[in-house]
Amino acid sequence: VLTMVSLKLQKRLAASVLKCGERKVWLDPNEINEIHNANSRQHVRKLIKDGYVIRKPNAIHSRARVNKRLEAKSKGRHTGFGKRRGTREARFPTKVIWMRRQRVLRRLLRKYRAGGKIDKHLYHELYLKCKGNVFKNKRVLMEHIFKAKAEQIREKALQAQADARKERAKQRKDKREAKDAETKA
Secondary structure (H helix, E strand, O other): OOOOOOOHHHHHHHHHHHOOOHHHEEEOHHHHHHHHOOOOHHHHHHHHHHOOEEEOOOOOOOOHHHHHHHHHHHOOOOOOHHHOOOOHHHHOOHHHHHHHHHHHHHHHHHHHHHOOOOOHHHHHHHHHHHHOOOOOOHHHHHHHHHHHHHHHHHHHHHHHHHHHHHHHHHHHHHHHHHHHHHHHO
């Protein structure tokens, strides 16, 4: 009849040698007598080398279910009212939305100014309008810029026409004055 012998010491020594906890130490049940005789770390090392004492592998903690759920969440599942704990502001602060929008709009303005699409005066005007919450997104700002540029071009054309008209009138007036001077003389 096999009597149970205490292998507490051997387990403790093995855990120390293997640098793990005692729950990770496996002692071969068929070699109990051999293991029982081991009373030093050196002896335990020999048992480990012979394969009578083994360090158990770590238990696997699978993330498969987590990954599956995260994938579903990325598609928008599991995000209804019943799943929400924080307020709307806590979940996605309006300040963050505002900062992102400002950065997008200001980046666009800088790019256009650097590329010569808008002059510094229009840049400054639009910069302040962005800050004043006039443009809700990039598309609206771009449309406004196109309109403003078209307006500028139209005004320039009208100014050029007016200047040309003035110049013609001046020439006519000079011509008439010269004619009058000739007739008097």
